[in-house]
Amino acid sequence: xxxxxxxxxxxxxxxxxPQLDFDRILLGHGSGGLLTNKLLEAGVFELLNNEWLAxxxxxxxxxxxxxxxxxxxxxxxxxxxxxxGNIGELAVNGTVNDLAMCGALPRYLSxxxxxxxxxxxxxxxEILLSIRKSCALAGVNVVTGDTKVVERGKGDGIFINTTGxxxxxxxxxxxxxxxxxxxxxxxxxxxAAHGMAILSVREGLQFESTITSDTRALHRPVKAxxxxxxxxxxxxxxxxRGGVATTLNEIARDRRLxxxxxxxxxxxxxxxxxxxxxxxxxxxxxxNEGIFIAIVSESTAADALAILKTLPETSGAAVIGxxxxxxxxxxxxxxxxxxxRVVGMLPGEQLPRIC
Amino acid sequence: MKYLSEYRDxxxxxxxxxxxxxxxxxxxxxxxxxxxxxxxxxxxxxxNLLPPQINMIHGPGCPVCVTPLHLxxxxxxxxxxxxxxLCSYGDMVRVPGSxxxxxxxxxxxxxxxxxxxxxxxxxxxxxxxxxxxxxxxxGFETTxxxxxxxxxQASLLGLKNFxxxxxxxxxxxxxxxxxxxxTAKIDGFLAAGHxxxxxxxxxxxxxxxxxxxxxxxxxxxxxxxxxxxxxxxxQLEQGVAALENQYSRVVKAEGNPQAVEVIxxxxxxxxxxxxxxxxxxxxxxxxxxEFRGYDAMVxxxxxxxxxxxxxxxxAGLVLKGIKKPQQCPQFGxxxxxxxxxxxxxxxxxxxxxxxxxxxxVEIG
Numbered sequence: 001x002x003x004x005x006x007x008x009x010x011x012x013x014x015x016x017x018p019q020l021d022f023d024r025i026l027l028g029h030g031s032g033g034l035l036t037n038k039l040l041e042a043g044v045f046e047l048l049n050n051e052w053l054a055x056x057x058x059x060x061x062x063x064x065x066x067x068x069x070x071x072x073x074x075x076x077x078x079x080x081x082x083x084x085g086n087i088g089e090l091a092v093n094g095t096v097n098d099l100a101m102c103g104a105l106p107r108y109l110s111x112x113x114x115x116x117x118x119x120x121x122x123x124x125x126e127i128l129l130s131i132r133k134s135c136a137l138a139g140v141n142v143v144t145g146d147t148k149v150v151e152r153g154k155g156d157g158i159f160i161n162t163t164g165x166x167x168x169x170x171x172x173x174x175x176x177x178x179x180x181x182x183x184x185x186x187x188x189x190x191x192a193a194h195g196m197a198i199l200s201v202r203e204g205l206q207f208e209s210t211i212t213s214d215t216r217a218l219h220r221p222v223k224a225x226x227x228x229x230x231x232x233x234x235x236x237x238x239x240x241r242g243g244v245a246t247t248l249n250e251i252a253r254d255r256r257l258x259x260x261x262x263x264x265x266x267x268x269x270x271x272x273x274x275x276x277x278x279x280x281x282x283x284x285x286x287x288n289e290g291i292f293i294a295i296v297s298e299s300t301a302a303d304a305l306a307i308l309k310t311l312p313e314t315s316g317a318a319v320i321g322x323x324x325x326x327x328x329x330x331x332x333x334x335x336x337x338x339x340x341r342v343v344g345m346l347p348g349e350q351l352p353r354i355c
Numbered sequence: 356m357k358y359l360s361e362y363r364d365x366x367x368x369x370x371x372x373x374x375x376x377x378x379x380x381x382x383x384x385x386x387x388x389x390x391x392x393x394x395x396x397x398x399x400x401x402x403n404l405l406p407p408q409i410n411m412i413h414g415p416g417c418p419v420c421v422t423p424l425h426l427x428x429x430x431x432x433x434x435x436x437x438x439x440x441l442c443s444y445g446d447m448v449r450v451p452g453s454x455x456x457x458x459x460x461x462x463x464x465x466x467x468x469x470x471x472x473x474x475x476x477x478x479x480x481x482x483x484x485x486x487x488x489x490x491x492x493x494g495f496e497t498t499x500x501x502x503x504x505x506x507x508q509a510s511l512l513g514l515k516n517f518x519x520x521x522x523x524x525x526x527x528x529x530x531x532x533x534x535x536x537x538t539a540k541i542d543g544f545l546a547a548g549h550x551x552x553x554x555x556x557x558x559x560x561x562x563x564x565x566x567x568x569x570x571x572x573x574x575x576x577x578x579x580x581x582x583x584x585x586x587x588x589x590q591l592e593q594g595v596a597a598l599e600n601q602y603s604r605v606v607k608a609e610g611n612p613q614a615v616e617v618i619x620x621x622x623x624x625x626x627x628x629x630x631x632x633x634x635x636x637x638x639x640x641x642x643x644x645e646f647r648g649y650d651a652m653v654x655x656x657x658x659x660x661x662x663x664x665x666x667x668x669x670a671g672l673v674l675k676g677i678k679k680p681q682q683c684p685q686f687g688x689x690x691x692x693x694x695x696x697x698x699x700x701x702x703x704x705x706x707x708x709x710x711x712x713x714x715x716v717e718i719g
Contacts, residue, residue: 279471282398333400334400335398335399335400335577336363336365336399336577337363337365337368337369337399337400337401337404337577338365338368338369338400338404339399339400339401339402339403339404339577340400340403341397341398341399341400341712342712343712344711344712347449347691347692347693348449348458348693
């Protein structure tokens with residue numbers, strides 16, 4: 001069986017919740033004794049088994065050489081389950097993507113859980129299944145981890161931390177210092193899907209069309225870009241919380257350069273755009289989980305776009321703007337009708353308008 | 356969805372802009388009443404596309420901005436000290452009270468829920484029969500029908516643990532207060548489209564007659580705003596004063612009679628204090644006596660001292676269009692969206708917040 005076929009069979013094989021004598025997480029499951037072992041054996045190790053976890057050691061021994069990227073992220077999303085995925089997918093893809101943004105190929109992950117007493121085992125199982133699936137799709141392994149349980153009321157069901165490591169692409173030279181006027185700003189796909197998918201399941205909001213989260217691993221498109229363009233890729237960032245606007249503002253401030261955006265070039269699904277309109281939210285500030293921003297040299301922008309458009313993860317890529325020497329530290333948007341406005345940093349959470 | 360793209364058509368926008376540029380011969384100050392219209396002008400970068408003779412003055416149509424400081428303090432008090440579930444529209448929670456905003460109260464342990472509709476607070480009241488649920492009923496006439504409906508539903512359900520903290524304000528009295536203020540020189544108005552969708556046009560004819568100013572009921576998309584401005588400028592250049600309806604696809608002369616009926620069933624007109632402006636007679640809604648049981652101010656004894664506004668905040672002058680935000684000495688210095696002195700710097704529809712984001716754009 002080829003590696004691909006093996007992956008496919010893994011994905012197609014439905015794994016039912018094993019027979020356990022507990023249906024909820026108990027405080028004892030985090031205290032390191034018999035209950036902990038029961039949970040890990042029946043849950044984590046059952047699904048995520050590999051040569052490292054099989055050692056059941058306090059840490060994983062890895063064979064690494066050369067320059068590495070190393071990144072961590074914690075996941076506290078609420079609700080835990082949403083159209084297009086759950087916290088498990090986010091936990092894997094989030095760190096995989098952080099490593100990809102450094103120009104690295106993700107290889108190994110650590111996985112830490114903080115579970116709330118009373119958390120249903122059925123939900124934990126589903127999240128573990130998602131973690132397994134996402135790891136398989138991304139080609140990464142969870143090699144070490146930890147499980148803690150906190151008292152009821154002291155957690156939000158489950159919090160997850162993942163930390164990842166992987167070798168740097170030999171052609172990668174990703175640094176914000178390399179961003180210069182003339183560079184083009186590319187977004188790898190339509191914006192605002194994840195944030196609106198989350199909002200759509202929160203109580204009181206029911207849209208007729210389902211908006212699904214865009215969570216996905218992005219290291220393959222990144223590798224494709226670096227393979228061909230190498231050092232012409234100046235910066236990569238994934239616009240998660242705070243959206244595209246926040247990420248671009250951070251870059252503008254950091255580099256004391258301006259960013260000029262074209263609203264008419266911003267890719268967004270019609271359903272997502274409508275949902276933003278109804279709620280009075282600006283899609284530029286809504287969270288994303290499956291797109292990245294690439295800042296590339298002016299001469300390679302067309303090639304970069306062409307490469308991304310051939311890949312399924314990034315077929316909706318578009319050039320949305322340019323780095324300029326004007327208005328340093330600020331992001332300016334040219335609206336569809338030709339007017340200009342500043343796209344600033346939000347002071348806090350974006351709140352829907354009253355009227 | 357067609358409406359969105361048609362009323363954002365760059366070609367049509369260009370046409371209207373060209374005509375405005377062609378016909379304007381002298382300076383005109385036009386007030387767009389509604390905060391949503393301010394938002395539309397800023398969001399689409401329209402302000403610097405207009406000819407320099409057109410001075411757009413941002414009106415007091417931001418219900419968040421005009422909710423009195425004292426009422427916010429009362430809401431904070433109810434949530435923190437009386438332990439109610441305080442429900443609010445999103446924009447309200449960041450507005451500073453004299454000690455803290457509702458968002459800060461939340462961080463201090465208050466149970467604050469951000470809702471999209473007052474009917475959700477009814478669900479909460481049913482879900483938590485042992486807790487008091489208070490809905491912060493803020494808004495112009497636009498949100499009054501939904502708030503009235505919530506009270507009617509509560510009464511039909513026999514809910515004993517639900518009440519509203521009313522902060523309803525009305526547009527025509529506010530426009531009249533602006534027109535009566537000699538320091539505010541407004542030549543024409545873009546009336547608030549959604550308020551008129553509810554209330555109709557009948558209150559605006561008398562204002563046109565009395566003050567001889569053009570009033571054009573206007574929508575919110577770029578084409579709406581520019582068409583409304585064009586219609587106003589045409590009148591001004593011709594020296595006429597009339598009531599016109601640009602937003603005719605949504606606004607009917609009689610408004611929404613069912614919504615008006617629901618409002619009048621539950622609310623009656625009362626005097627109301629506007630933050631930064633002061634008391635404007637007959638400019639608000641209060642619950643009618645038969646519904647006073649749902650009035651949080653009647654239900655809960657809230658005896659807290661009235662705190663003064665920040666001494667450096669000139670929100671009142673900004674809301675009446677007498678001063679522009681950047682004329683405030685604290686603008687962008689002590690007072691910013693993350694550390695606001697007053698409401699217009701916080702609300703996404705507030706003039707100060709709009710200018711804070713817009714003012715850095717010195718582009719031809």
